[in-house]
Amino acid sequence: MKHTVLRIAAGALVLGTLVPAAHAAEKLTLMVGGMEKQIYLPAKLAERLGYFKEQGLDVELINEAAGVDAENELVAGTVQGVVGFYDHTIDLQSKGKYIESVVQFSHTPGEVELISSKLADKVKSPADFRGLTLGVTGLGSSTNFLTQYLGVSHGVKTSEMTSLPVGAGNTFIAAIKQGKIDGGMTTEPTVSRLINTGDAKVLVDLRSPESTQKWLGGLYPAASLYMQNDWVQAHKATVQKLANAFVKTLRYINTHSAEEITAQMPADYYAGDRASYMKALANGKVSFIADGRMPESGPPTVLKVLGSFDRAVMGHKIDLSKTFTTEFVNAAQVK
Structure with missing residues (x-):
């Protein structure tokens, strides 16, 4: 009996060395530039x-x-990827650092320049930005880029207006209500919350392709998954898996109603108003790209926008081919 038990135990030990262990899931960390924002919903x-x-x-x-x-x-290597605006790839290349969009989520910013209702009668366009304090998520952020461009393209120098970092959501709303900012660039669901309470009005709408072309001169690819170029080349199999997941998500958004999508999201994303969240999403779905591919006309538009006020971009020969890749989304389509 004792010998039998020993033989079984020894056999199990040998068998364990022959049968591979179940593959553990590959761990990755992605940073999202505002998780509750509808533009980063994917x-x-x-x-x-x-x-x-x-x-x-x-x-x-x-x-x-x-x-x-x-x-x-991302540049520090703390995370493997970022869900954020494509324009950072151009901004960083002008500083000698290379990152690229590997899945493009949207072809419009999905942002809105709001103005305090107290100033709505005086501020009719970005030409009236002179002397105003405008809220942005952070200095050097995409909301700051877009705000500066709107002012510059309407004759207002960047030195003639003030960008104040106030974040998004509750902090942005508090800044408007307390008069710390005269207006600012933000996205859903913050836009609907301020409109519904009557604290702000829409000045510039960059949610639809039509309005984006009107204000920026073309499509402006924004929300994306971007990663360091070198990391992408060294981890192609992993990047492909991410692309597969995100392309499938974009297809889901394209083929499901705002109500069905909203039902999948955490309740705290609604900020207490599920109906407004769902309505904003129904209108904002047009911003998302169904297949994750970069629109051909998009990168030149972004380069033009940044080059209008950013001296680093102006003085640097930007290689747009290194700011995005369609290799992985193309492969995802086959699957």
């Missing part, structure tokens, strides 16, 4: 739908209020 939605796990990925999503801080974490 990140949380992919997690909620189980599309990361489906690809064998264990993805941790970290929230960061400002995109400029998220890009700093």
Whole structure:
């Protein structure tokens, strides 16, 4: 009996060395420049739908209020990817650092320049930005880029207006209500919350392709998954898995109603008003790209916008081919 038990134990030990252990999910950390913003909805939605796990990925999503801080974490190697605006790829290349969009979520900013209702009668266009204090998520953030461009393109120098970092959501709302800012650039659901309470009015709407072309002169690819170029080249299999998950998520957004999508999101994202969140999403779905591909006309528009006020971009020969890749979304389409 004793010898039999020993033989079984020894056999099990040998068998254990022959049978491979189950593959552990590959761990990744992605930083999101404002998790609750509807423009970055694909990140949380992919997690909620189980599309990361489906690809064998264990993805941790970290929230960061400002995109400029998220890009700093990426360059420092703290995170493997960022869900943020494509324009950071051009901004960083002008500083000698290379990151690229590997999945493009949207072809419009999805942002709105709001103005305090107290000033709505006086401020009719960006030409009236002179002397105003305007809220942005952070200095060097995409909201700051867009605000500066709107002013400069309407004859207002960047030195003639003040950008104040106030974040988004509750902090942005408090800044408007307390008079710390005269207006500012923000996104849904913050836009609807301020409109519904009557504290602000829409001055410039960059949510639809038509309005984006009107104000920026073309499509402006914005929300994306961007990563360091060198990391992408060294981890192609992993990047492909991420692309597979995000392209599937974008397809879900394209083929499901705002009500169905809203039902998948955490309740605290609604900020207490599910109906407004759903209505804003129904209108904002047009911003998302169904296949994750970069629109051909987009990068030149972004370069033009940044080059209008950013001296580093003006004086640097930007290679747009190194700011995005369609390799992984193209492969995801085949699957």
